[in-house]
Amino acid sequence: MRYDDMTEAIGNTPLVRIDPAVHGLVNIDLYAKMELLNPFGSVKDRAALQMIRPLLPGAAERGDTVVELSSGNTAKALALIAGMHGLPFKSVTNRMKVPEIKDLLLLLGAEIEELPGQAECLDPTDTEDPLSRMHATLSANGSGYVHTDQYFNERNVEAHLHGTGPEIVKDLDGRAPDYFVACVGTAGSSTGTARALRQHDPDVRVIGLVAAKSDFIPGIRTIDEVHEVGLFDPGVYDTLETITSDDAIDGLLTLVRRCGTPAGPTGGGAFQGAVRHLRPIDATLTSRRTAVFIVCDRVESYLSYLRERRPALFGRPSRRNDVSTLTAEEIAAAPTVGVEEASRRPGLIIDLRNPHAYRALHIDGSINIVDELFAELLHGGLPFGRRQPVLLVCPVGEKSARYAALLRRMGHLEVRSLAGGVIAWRDAGARLVRD
Numbered sequence: 499m500r501y502d503d504m505t506e507a508i509g510n511t512p513l514v515r516i517d518p519a520v521h522g523l524v525n526i527d528l529y530a531k532m533e534l535l536n537p538f539g540s541v542k543d544r545a546a547l548q549m550i551r552p553l554l555p556g557a558a559e560r561g562d563t564v565v566e567l568s569s570g571n572t573a574k575a576l577a578l579i580a581g582m583h584g585l586p587f588k589s590v591t592n593r594m595k596v597p598e599i600k601d602l603l604l605l606l607g608a609e610i611e612e613l614p615g616q617a618e619c620l621d622p623t624d625t626e627d628p629l630s631r632m633h634a635t636l637s638a639n640g641s642g643y644v645h646t647d648q649y650f651n652e653r654n655v656e657a658h659l660h661g662t663g664p665e666i667v668k669d670l671d672g673r674a675p676d677y678f679v680a681c682v683g684t685a686g687s688s689t690g691t692a693r694a695l696r697q698h699d700p701d702v703r704v705i706g707l708v709a710a711k712s713d714f715i716p717g718i719r720t721i722d723e724v725h726e727v728g729l730f731d732p733g734v735y736d737t738l739e740t741i742t743s744d745d746a747i748d749g750l751l752t753l754v755r756r757c758g759t760p761a762g763p764t765g766g767g768a769f770q771g772a773v774r775h776l777r778p779i780d781a782t783l784t785s786r787r788t789a790v791f792i793v794c795d796r797v798e799s800y801l802s803y804l805r806e807r808r809p810a811l812f813g814r815p816s817r818r819n820d821v822s823t824l825t826a827e828e829i830a831a832a833p834t835v836g837v838e839e840a841s842r843r844p845g846l847i848i849d850l851r852n853p854h855a856y857r858a859l860h861i862d863g864s865i866n867i868v869d870e871l872f873a874e875l876l877h878g879g880l881p882f883g884r885r886q887p888v889l890l891v892c893p894v895g896e897k898s899a900r901y902a903a904l905l906r907r908m909g910h911l912e913v914r915s916l917a918g919g920v921i922a923w924r925d926a927g928a929r930l931v932r933d
Contacts (some may be wrong), residue, residue: 540795546575548657650728654686663694677789706735765793832903845887
């Protein structure tokens with residue numbers, strides 16, 4: 499094969515059968531759509547090219563900057579494509595959590611602007627959210643930006659409606675699979691692929707996978723976050739199921755070690771979620787069925803993520819006092835207080851949000867210890883006395899509840915989490931200050 503440029507190599511990724519000895523399904527053939535083999539390394543290559551292509555004419559002459567609200571694979575693909583056309587790229591995000599991705603974007607010459615935000619992705623209904631204000635600025639005519647707008651751009655969906663989905667049907671000899679399992683991020687790949695498959699067979703069952711609340715799986719949104727994404731349509735999915743970061747890592751290890759597939763956490767989560775959903779169905783079948791899931795990207799970009807959560811994989815001792823070791827019962831029993839009680843409660847207030855969000859608005863008298871740093875402090879033991887009253891604060895009260903549960907396990911009986919987080923505090927009209 500000979501191409502004029504790298505973008506011509508996007509698409510036509512292989513559909514690979516997973517050995518039944520690995521997944522254990524008897525009556526279902528399970529296939530992986532290997533999107534990690536796109537030239538820039540992920541399923542987002544398709545959407546990036548589809549979104550940016552109509553915006554390129556005249557962009558170099560005007561000196562425009564390509565910009566996207568992304569901290570991951572979409573940003574990576576856009577940075578590479580922009581560079582091919584002599585255009586600068588800027589990533590705007592409040593979700594830059596994976597060091598390898600950030601370093602790679604900087605290596606590609608991208609500018610990264612990290613902004614505060616009350617949620618982990620854009621909420622277009624909140625005009626005061628800094629990301630929403632940035633979205634409005636970028637969308638303005640004559641702004642000097644080429645904005646691909648992945649959360650709302652239908653071309654994100656069309657890349658898979660005309661690419662990923664038809665390729666799956668072709669590789670299955672003109673048949674759509676009986677089951678399609680997809681992790682939900684921007685919802686572009688799951689929506690577009692599902693539409694294409696159902697054009698061939700309206701009975702295709704689509705299983706959407708979202709991350710557990712307050713859990714972090716790169717590339718997968720929580721159920722609350724997906725409802726903030728403009729492309730998300732719950733009607734696309736026959737069911738939405740939750741997976742955890744442990745599920746994603748377990749699936750990743752299976753694909754890496756048993757299938758020769760260097761999949762990232764999203765692909766691992768898709769595999770694990772698919773097998774879990776299909777296993778009880780498989781036991782009832784008397785004829786063969788087919789299922790497909792997507793391996794979105796490669797593992798190399800997530801080594802720090804894996805090292806933090808599974809240090810034993812790298813020959814390191816397990817970390818003490820880690821939120822990942824909490825049980826569901828401990829999290830459910832986390833000590834919380836509402837806004838009224840918290841406003842009367844003296845003590846140390848620790849805001850776990852990123853510094854940008856803290857500077858934008860915070861509770862008067864609180865101190866900012868970003869959650870990653872707070873986690874490091876706890877690994878060494880309690881950073882304050884057991885009798886010190888402490889109120890933990892995060893955007894919506896989920897992350898702070900986990901840390902409150904961990905501190906309670908460590909013997910700190912005076913810790914509380916602010917129920918509903920800073921958003922509940924704001925909505926109650928309680929005082930917030932700005933640096």
